[in-house]
Amino acid sequence: KNNNERLEFLGDAVLSFVVSEYVYEENKTKKEGFLSKKRAVIVARKHLNMIAKKIISKEQIKTKTKTISDNIYGNTLEALVGAIYIEKGIKEAKGFIVDKIINSEYLEELLNTDYKSNLQKFIQKNQKEIKYIVTRTKGPEHDKEFYVALLIDKQKISFAKGRSVKEAEQNAAKKALKSVS
Secondary structure: OOHHHHHHHHHHHHHHHHHHHHHHHHHOOOHHHHHHHHHHHHHHHHHHHHHHHOOOHHOOOOOOOOOOOOHHHHHHHHHHHHHHHHOOHHHHHHHHHHHHHOOOOOOOHHHOOOHHHHHHHHHOOOOOOEEEEEEEEOHHHOOOOEEEEEEEEEEEEEEEOOOOOOHHHHHOOOOOHHHHO
């Protein structure tokens, strides 16, 4: 059985290490919480999927499934990082990661989209209570949509959907920020 899971496993570790080291070196005065958040955004599945879709063509991916989900792209990118590490060593892997992942064109947008944290800060300042409720899910297991209602002081402020509960909550928070701030 020839698949990329082992390479993906290694690539994930190499990616996490290189990004951790980079974020640590670039942010000398920042605390652990900041560093963890920044690394999380860089190595996030959504970010890797976006990059991979741009640099890996559909034809280059061999899969048993009829359609190629976004996650398959991200997994393939991790496997590619693992393969570069094995074939060329850490220096080449690091160069690839910095060039394609850390300096990706999508990162700025993703770093500024933690709407939940921004809303939380606003809510705490105004001493209000915030709650996210999953109201329903739709679709087959591999392609689910989650619907989330956002309540502030028990009043429904916004409603949104997403491919994960987390994404739906972020979308609801984004809408809520527009109406409360």
